[in-house]
Amino acid sequence: MKSSGSAFRNVLPAVPSSGRRSALFALAAGSAGAVLGSAVHAQGAARPPEAARDAVVIRFDSSPYVPTPQKVVDEMLRMGRVGAKDFIVDLGSGDGRIIITAAQRLSARGFGVDLDPELVRQANALAKQEGVADRVEFFQRDIFKTDLTKADVVTMYLLPEVNMMARPKLLAELRPGARVVTHDYHFEDWLPDERITLDVPEKKVGTPGLAYVYLWIVPGQGAGRWQGKMPVAGGQVLPVEFNLEQRFQIMTGSVSVGGKPAKLVFAEMIGNDLSVIFSTEVGGRQVRHELLATTRGDAATGTVRAGNETPAPLLQGQAVLSRTARRAAYLGEAVPSK
Numbered sequence: 001m002k003s004s005g006s007a008f009r010n011v012l013p014a015v016p017s018s019g020r021r022s023a024l025f026a027l028a029a030g031s032a033g034a035v036l037g038s039a040v041h042a043q044g045a046a047r048p049p050e051a052a053r054d055a056v057v058i059r060f061d062s063s064p065y066v067p068t069p070q071k072v073v074d075e076m077l078r079m080g081r082v083g084a085k086d087f088i089v090d091l092g093s094g095d096g097r098i099i100i101t102a103a104q105r106l107s108a109r110g111f112g113v114d115l116d117p118e119l120v121r122q123a124n125a126l127a128k129q130e131g132v133a134d135r136v137e138f139f140q141r142d143i144f145k146t147d148l149t150k151a152d153v154v155t156m157y158l159l160p161e162v163n164m165m166a167r168p169k170l171l172a173e174l175r176p177g178a179r180v181v182t183h184d185y186h187f188e189d190w191l192p193d194e195r196i197t198l199d200v201p202e203k204k205v206g207t208p209g210l211a212y213v214y215l216w217i218v219p220g221q222g223a224g225r226w227q228g229k230m231p232v233a234g235g236q237v238l239p240v241e242f243n244l245e246q247r248f249q250i251m252t253g254s255v256s257v258g259g260k261p262a263k264l265v266f267a268e269m270i271g272n273d274l275s276v277i278f279s280t281e282v283g284g285r286q287v288r289h290e291l292l293a294t295t296r297g298d299a300a301t302g303t304v305r306a307g308n309e310t311p312a313p314l315l316q317g318q319a320v321l322s323r324t325a326r327r328a329a330y331l332g333e334a335v336p337s338k
Contacts, residue, residue: 065094065119068157068183069200072211073098076155079194079215080181082106086152089113091143091166096123096136098155103132110151113141148173157183164188171331176220177271186214190248190332193217193270219249219269222295223327226274230319232257232289233282233306237317242267242276246329251276269329274300288312291319298323 068076076098082088084107090098093112100123102108114120123138143166148154151174156163167187170180184206186192192214200211223246230240236258244253244267251267255278262280265288269275276291290312293302300321305312 065116066157066205067094068098069203069211070097070101071200072183072198072203072213073101075196075198075211075213076181076183077102077106079196079213080153080155080179082108082153084108086110087150088153088155089146089148089151090155091146092156092158093123093138094119094157096126096138099123099136099138100127100130100132103127103135104130107135108153109135110153111136112138113143113146114138115140115142144169149175151178153179153181155181155183158185160185160188167332168334171218174218176218176269178218180216180218182214184212186212187216190216191250193249217249217271219246219329219331220272220295221329222246222251222269222274223329224323225325226300226321226323228300228319228321230291230321231304231306231315231317232280233287233315235316240319240321242321245327248329248331255280272296274302282306293319293321295323298326 080088082102086102086106086108088099088102088108088110090096090110090112093099093114096112096119099110099112102110112123114123117140120138120140124133127133127136127138143158143162148169154170154174156166158166163182163185164187167190171190174180194215196213198211198213199209201209203209203211223244226240226242226244228240229237231237238258240258241256242253243255244251246269249268249270251269251274253264253267255262255264255276257278257280260281262278263286265277265279267274267276272295274291274293274295276293277288278291279286279288281287287306288308290305291302293300300319300323302319302321304315304317304319306315307313
């Protein structure tokens with residue numbers, strides 16, 4: 001981590017483990033809280049002695065360098081679903097352990113950037129030593145001058161204010177469906193799709209003994225009026241309309257089925273996939289429906305599950321939708337506020 005001093009830290013409530021939808025349900029309902037604590041930032045500084053490098057903060061030009069514990073590295077890669085086809089970029093790469101682990105264990109490719117030339121030299125030397133220099137590389141570079149367009153996954157361990165400065169760049173440059181994984185610090189009102197708390201006894205900074213890992217899936221733009229037909233419970237195919245507003249990945253608005261209002265329960269964009277849960281009356285009772293449709297521009301096709309049991313049965317036939325009116329999604333401030 002690299003910082004000129006201490007800072008306050010906002011931490012979303014963490015749970016031992018959470019799936020993406022349950023986390024978003026809770027957070028969208030307003031359960032986010034804040035905890036204040038000291039903060040450090042993961043970019044730059046001289047490397048600590050090998051025996052103590054996971055426990056000691058070394059200052060270099062008034063900036064601490066704090067490596068991510070290996071247990072946290074492993075969890076970040078798991079949550080980011082990193083695989084052999086992925087290209088990963090680590091912003092504030094330090095000794096290179098995240099990218100090198102991804103190359104060694106998961107056959108991923110990628111690069112890391114850091115401000116400190118000695119750490120960059122050490123990371124490249126370690127990549128060569130571990131036999132992955134043909135898959136990974138490290139550069140002395142400003143994170144804000146780093147091209148992210150190739151990245152399938154971006155990893156970060158930066159101060160909260162730096163996260164917020166980087167947020168517009170991430171949303172502008174990463175394709176829908178790309179994943180962002182952070183250690184300890186989040187993106188404020190861009191709610192995480194998944195989060196986890198780890199017991200890490202050797203961790204001495206931030207919240208000693210605990211590490212928070214967050215995952216975001218970059219959303220596509222799904223806001224607007226979608227109209228078409230879809231199968232519903234009872235074997236019918238009915239006209240539907242979704243009138244949706246979008247804030248980051250969360251959707252709000254209204255639904256009608258067969259010309260009658262339905263109850264919108266939850267909706268989100270998962271990359272380019274539109275996911276809508278709603279309840280509508282079928283045969284005199286309210287039945288829950290779950291639509292998952294892949295959007296391609298202003299067209300969408302997908303599947304529907306219907307029923308009040310979990311998991312609900314998959315219905316025969318496809319939902320076919322067209323976007324007849326577009327609305328811009330809100331993806332935060334274009335320029336980071338100070």
